[in-house]
Amino acid sequence: MSKRPITVALDAMGGDSAPAEPVGGAVLAARGGIRVLVVGDEAGVRDALAQYDTAGLPIEVVPSRGVVSEGENPVRALRSNPDASIAIAAGLVQQGLADASVSMGSTGATMAASVLTLGVFDGLDRPALGGPFIALAPRMSVIDLGSQIDCRPSQLLSFAALGVAFSRTFLAIDDPRIALLSVGSEAGKGNKLVQETYPLLERSGLHFIGNIEGHELLADKAEVVVCDGFVGNVLLKYTEGLAAAVAHHLALTLGADSPAVAAIRGLAGNAEHAGGPLLGVNGVVVIGHGRSPATHVANAITRARDMIQRDVVNAMRNELASVLARAEGVRDA
Amino acid sequence: MSKRPITVALDAMGGDSAPAEPVGGAVLAARGGIRVLVVGDEAGVRDALAQYDTAGLPIEVVPSRGVVSEGENPVRALRSNPDASIAIAAGLVQQGLADASVSMGSTGATMAASVLTLGVFDGLDRPALGGPFIALAPRMSVIDLGSQIDCRPSQLLSFAALGVAFSRTFLAIDDPRIALLSVGSEAGKGNKLVQETYPLLERSGLHFIGNIEGHELLADKAEVVVCDGFVGNVLLKYTEGLAAAVAHHLALTLGADSPAVAAIRGLAGNAEHAGGPLLGVNGVVVIGHGRSPATHVANAITRARDMIQRDVVNAMRNELASVLARAEGVRDA
Numbered sequence: 001m002s003k004r005p006i007t008v009a010l011d012a013m014g015g016d017s018a019p020a021e022p023v024g025g026a027v028l029a030a031r032g033g034i035r036v037l038v039v040g041d042e043a044g045v046r047d048a049l050a051q052y053d054t055a056g057l058p059i060e061v062v063p064s065r066g067v068v069s070e071g072e073n074p075v076r077a078l079r080s081n082p083d084a085s086i087a088i089a090a091g092l093v094q095q096g097l098a099d100a101s102v103s104m105g106s107t108g109a110t111m112a113a114s115v116l117t118l119g120v121f122d123g124l125d126r127p128a129l130g131g132p133f134i135a136l137a138p139r140m141s142v143i144d145l146g147s148q149i150d151c152r153p154s155q156l157l158s159f160a161a162l163g164v165a166f167s168r169t170f171l172a173i174d175d176p177r178i179a180l181l182s183v184g185s186e187a188g189k190g191n192k193l194v195q196e197t198y199p200l201l202e203r204s205g206l207h208f209i210g211n212i213e214g215h216e217l218l219a220d221k222a223e224v225v226v227c228d229g230f231v232g233n234v235l236l237k238y239t240e241g242l243a244a245a246v247a248h249h250l251a252l253t254l255g256a257d258s259p260a261v262a263a264i265r266g267l268a269g270n271a272e273h274a275g276g277p278l279l280g281v282n283g284v285v286v287i288g289h290g291r292s293p294a295t296h297v298a299n300a301i302t303r304a305r306d307m308i309q310r311d312v313v314n315a316m317r318n319e320l321a322s323v324l325a326r327a328e329g330v331r332d333a
Numbered sequence: 334m335s336k337r338p339i340t341v342a343l344d345a346m347g348g349d350s351a352p353a354e355p356v357g358g359a360v361l362a363a364r365g366g367i368r369v370l371v372v373g374d375e376a377g378v379r380d381a382l383a384q385y386d387t388a389g390l391p392i393e394v395v396p397s398r399g400v401v402s403e404g405e406n407p408v409r410a411l412r413s414n415p416d417a418s419i420a421i422a423a424g425l426v427q428q429g430l431a432d433a434s435v436s437m438g439s440t441g442a443t444m445a446a447s448v449l450t451l452g453v454f455d456g457l458d459r460p461a462l463g464g465p466f467i468a469l470a471p472r473m474s475v476i477d478l479g480s481q482i483d484c485r486p487s488q489l490l491s492f493a494a495l496g497v498a499f500s501r502t503f504l505a506i507d508d509p510r511i512a513l514l515s516v517g518s519e520a521g522k523g524n525k526l527v528q529e530t531y532p533l534l535e536r537s538g539l540h541f542i543g544n545i546e547g548h549e550l551l552a553d554k555a556e557v558v559v560c561d562g563f564v565g566n567v568l569l570k571y572t573e574g575l576a577a578a579v580a581h582h583l584a585l586t587l588g589a590d591s592p593a594v595a596a597i598r599g600l601a602g603n604a605e606h607a608g609g610p611l612l613g614v615n616g617v618v619v620i621g622h623g624r625s626p627a628t629h630v631a632n633a634i635t636r637a638r639d640m641i642q643r644d645v646v647n648a649m650r651n652e653l654a655s656v657l658a659r660a661e662g663v664r665d666a
Contacts, residue, residue: 214570
């Protein structure tokens with residue numbers, strides 16, 4: 001390891017209020033001792049930085065040109081604009097000038113830039129999205145939350161390996177229990193994907209506890225729950241919508257200042273408003289919500305720092321390799 | 334129509350507290366003027382009925398032998414015991430002695446008995462489960478909620494047809510908007526099933542508004558939302574689990590008597606605790622929760638009565654036939 005301090009490359013052009021909120025987040029994180037390379041349109045970023053007293057803070061500006069927006073085809077956009085902020089941020093990690101990249105921008109663009117620049121682990125086609133997603137269950141990681149939409153059984157097996165390593169290193173959970181999200185608890189219950197994944201997990205050497213159903217998700221039965229990215233993404237977004245609808249309704253009936261309204265927003269929201277890690281790429285990448293205010297951007301930068309310190313990426317790479325090797329062994333035997 | 338009053342066959346052996354709660358529900362419904370044929374173990378049912386003053390009530394006992402339990406393979410169980418309560422109840426409808434059947438027992442057994450005895454609409458392989466499932470959105474039907482787990486695009490098209498007819502007749506919604514549950518709003522977004530279903534719905538002649546995402550489910554965008562039974566069942570059960578977990582947490586922090594606790598249970602619970610209709614069988618069939626107390630059983634019987642009066646089954650059969658005929662026409666053109 002070099003002696004330079006932990007350094008995070010921040011895509012300052014991603015998110016609904018870029019660059020103002022990302023820059024604000026960079027300042028907060030830098031005050032906390034994290035070195036931040038703020039990647040973005042130079043004039044805009046410097047204007048935003050000028051709002052703060054940054055004297056002595058470990059912040060540097062790295063110029064980029066343009067941004068890949070939510071609606072664009074990410075790969076095409078990155079090819080036509082290799083100097084887009086997210087591409088430059090990923091490049092800084094690849095060149096060893098930063099230890100992690102963080103963006104509040106398009107998930108697709110961040111994923112594409114990370115894959116093209118950093119590459120994915122052996123045995124993966126693409127990265128996964130996952131981790132704790134609801135404050136009510138801060139120790140439960142659900143994988144995938146929207147990256148791999150149509151999955152093969154081997155992909156769900158790889159989610160389990162990534163999730164176990166993430167839980168163990170990042171969440172400090174000793175022996176994470178793994179469950180398959182399904183529509184019945186018995187081994188034969190579920191869709192074709194779940195039915196075919198079940199025996200793979202049984203023979204994986206991981207701590208597989210079987211299927212769990214929707215109502216058991218918050219019942220502390222497993223620390224890692226695997227599902228395809230379609231189901232995971234619907235769950236993630238439905239939780240957000242349900243919390244908003246319930247909070248709205250309670251505000252109307254009990255009054256906006258009812259403690260229940262704040263409690264609902266807290267309970268059903270994302271645990272730490274810190275963004276989600278991209279699992280399976282050769283580097284630490286954290287993707288935050290486009291609506292993140294500066295404080296949440298700072299949380300995402302801090303999460304990236306924690307992932308670096310806890311060596312989460314290497315743990316995930318090694319766990320995936322062991323699980324895949326065991327699966328090969330089983331197949332060959 | 335014969336002049337006999339509307340008659341509902343109730344499976345008194347289904348559910349966690351059978352026959353006590355089903356029988357209690359039959360009494361309540363009969364007091365409301367619905368004729369109920371209580372199907373079950375004769376001695377047990379008569380004992381339960383003896384707890385009530387049933388003089389003059391339109392209740393009759395129809396003896397059956399045994400029950401198909403939750404864990405059994407329904408088709409096998411029905412073959413080996415054709416006199417099980419759910420089989421006798423379905424038979425009463427098939428013979429025209431009852432207009433509907435209602436059960437709080439195994440969903441699989443009710444479905445199997447209904448299919449074997451009453452048959453499904455032309456063009457369907459099996460019935461669907463659907464309807465409003467959360468009090469926050471009492472006008473929104475989600476189909477399928479757990480019957481058809483791995484779906485083909487044509488099945489999602491049929492769910493849309495069934496849902497439109499159900500909404501129009503049972504919920505009195507003039508021009509129900511239909512949406513596909515997906516992970517992005519654009520036409521190309523979603524899993525393979527959603528991508529292939531999209532053009533079928535576009536050409537269906539139905540009021541198709543496109544994809545909606547999880548957070549939009551409670552945003553009053555559509556009255557009929559179609560998804561495969563795996564996704565629907567996970568959503569349904571997750572809602573139940575989330576409401577319970579949030580209510581539990583609020584009870585701990587705000588006190589069990591906080592109005593918010595009751596509000597959460599009310600908002601996220603099933604709208605009317607009336608059980609869900611089985612969609613696509615040649616007869617009215619309502620399946621309630623195994624834990625239903627007598628009042629919910631009575632609601633389910635009343636829902637069955639309403640479905641009969643509103644001629645929901647014929648409307649669904651006709652709508653499905655038109656949609657499938659149009660789809661054929663498109664294919665042939």
